[in-house]
Amino acid sequence: MKKLALPLLTSLLLAACATTPQTKPEPPQPAPLAATPVAQAASFADNPIVYFVVTDRFANGNPANDGSYGRRKDGEQEIGTFHGGDLAGLTAKLKEGYFTQLGVNAIWITAPYEQIRGWVVGGKNEFRHYSYHGYYALDYTVLDQNMGTPDELREFVDTAHAQGVRVLFDVVMNHPGYADINTLSEFVPGLLWKGWQQYTLKDYHSWIDYNNFAFGDWWGGKWVRAGLPGYGEGGRDDLTMQLAYLPDFRTDNKEFVGLPKFLKNKPGTRAVELPNTTVRGYLVKWLSDWVRDYGIDGFRCDTAKHVELDAWKDLKTAATAALADWKARNPGKKIDDVPFWMTGEVWGQDVSRNAYFDHGFDSLINFEFQDRVGATSLEAIYSDYASKLGPRRFDVLSYLSSHDTRLFDRSKLQNAGSALMLAPGGVQIYYGDESGRKEGPATAGDPQQATRSDMNWQAMDAELLAHWRKLGDFRRRHPAIARGEHRKLADTPYVFSRSHAGFADRIVAAPQASGEVSLPVAGVFREGETVRDAYSGATAKVSQGQVKLVATGTVLLEAAGQR
Template structure:
């Protein structure tokens, strides 16, 4: 059996990101919450039925455990706007299935499930050593759509609004009506509405995509918006002396305190003050520590609350944001380096220079994203190999491991193509097996994420990584097209038995070398007989 040296989660994060609504429908009874409906041929931006129950089902089936991931990042499950806005160039009804149009941060969106189903999902993940990360937004709430305005009793709609179409929906909203003050209100958000402060022109005060901009920079205490005071099912209460930022931090970290959420992926980081992220991180650390003290049998370990941020264009480097509460940032560069995946030495050497050892920060590389593009579906074997062998942290986007095809790409909103339904009925089993072997190998070896990197030879390409802190070592060979004798004397001891994690074969070091057969990929790790380990 292989000798595993996994290291800590912070040193070797393997994060699986799932758009919950597009993954698996575990409870069809919640599919039409708030009157939401599918939309026939224009079904790009509707809720498709995926929910927390579906995630729990796949956890119990062992899907994520077999894939070797140690964290599950899910789209924001708190309540979203109820209806639709115009998607793309008036091509489709765009609902908040992705979790970026928040309405009420204190309750679950009914399409996602119930509090009991959330607790069940988190507990099942924790029992398997898998952390749960929420996607969160502090920059903006959602738009005010027609259905939400009706449900909240806001008097800003013209008669006949229930008949609105994609072409004319805005004509049914009275944008000059001061009743918009009963929504979030001037003290809470910037918006081009009567009585509100308009959005600014800088990153921190602008309205991203015309969304209302939370006034997280304003220190003055505020009261709950009127719509929340009147909302029957909200858990929000007035917090005297609290600013907009303080309310948002409190609301978001209540999920940590109540359910043991292990971390956040923060959206639109560049549009919120660094001090706000520091406050969120500090509150998250406190909340998770409290939850773990109160729930010792339900925690994974005593690791602190963890945060990763999305700052558009951030790459494989340390930035000032790592000092603003973030343990990692998303690495937008890796996806663009696909031309190097077949000959990755320069890429691996560069990334090892950044992440080897314990530099005190990390980033998450990925090959596909809901915000950019899906990686070339014909090259997912190479993409999986490069990603899982890359130094640093990694993020798997749902369906990269199964060959999930892209969905429709409407004009003006091509990112919708990246959010298609998970291809459970048409999985590429060979591709999935490839990703599973790589990811489980990575999970066992912190050396891949943090080790010193050294190329052993050019053709076939071979390298070794060694993590000095743990003594963990691996050797990887790619594209062995003929039997090969490889010198591993600098990595493994004479007479040591090694296992190839890809094929399952074992080899013995003789004269400092190992003999390898033809193979797509060889993943060498130390091996110990079960009897020897039991002694």
């Protein structure tokens, strides 16, 4: 979710480049490996390859749900309206093999639980902004009908698990959605002036009686800070502020609360009164129930810096127990026994360890990678990241494009794809980076909307997609890329190795190499050993510590037969 602008990140101190094999004693030669033991040795947390998709903008598998709750297109640029993507569409693409061909082992989807019914004013009074992105929650206990049905969610999760792909929910504990006119008309109609049905972008707020204490029938002052009659004002610090004027959940409130009045009366909700429970307790219960009911494998936690660390720890504890319970009841549907996994958005986070990792987070989103690629050498990035992330004291998800920042230069996605998919630590693919998806329409008041265009199924860059598929498949089979010891082997073309004794895994890669090349591999592959270039499919034997072959843009070397 878009946050307040921050100063540019300070650059990291670069780790010293590794000495080339020619100037130091050659280490013991490893033995040839088979692929199966490597795959068994590494867990998801060792090598996360996460595909982030804005579900509404990806694939429309069930057009019958497109107009749920009376939502409509605006007939203009459709910047902030629902476009039709849903869970059924994701399932269809799973069945086509789209994600496994990319090497993806987890899909992060936008929050699928029920959102505010209507729209609010987007940008600077520029467009109708619906909650297609999942950040304006109304009811955490039921699916949003635009996303699909419980059966469709179950089929999506089961289909993903059958392919070894985990499902991650985007979750928000910092705020619910705005009090939009359509939602108020259904649950607190006394807040709207007579004739509200004729509201427009220009006069939207004039139809809501913002001085009316009937707002207490909405979330209520014990639940949120909202600056409305009967509510406290948002604070000035990260934990109590109203981010983007959204109501701020009082997750720090120790007082026991009952259900908000609108939820008590809401048809179809699964929310029930919980004895001796706080706002935080309700949210933790609601979110962890998705894990217990469907086997959701992990959460990406939105606006993490705006919620108390102990709240995130509570969520992780509850979700971990819920997933263990689901796996015990569904042994035939689970992928493995890896525990619940959690990553978070801490705006401005780089590759450094902090208190979040002691409060439930296995990973955090890495905001700096997008800026470093192209601005500094790959060796500087890789040696830095490998020294910090290889031992897995903590982890990050690096990305090229984001729904909150910008799309990476579309003309440079080939080399950038290599840079990302060969990076140490976890990686996140933003939907369409692999296919050349173009920017969509946006406004001056909200330029990030351009990053959320429809998936370009009818105009995919086939060559680019093939490139990403080779990289993803190679990465998924080699946890040493994420966790291995990194060594630079040559400068021109740039060649490096990653080796991990614990996984019995080793690779050599040249991210940008074309034509006849002779690549150093001494200390990684032994003399006379046959290696395979997973990118071109060619094989070659190691001779005098070198491998000679014809490179086709990228070289990805592994022991022959390791597939």
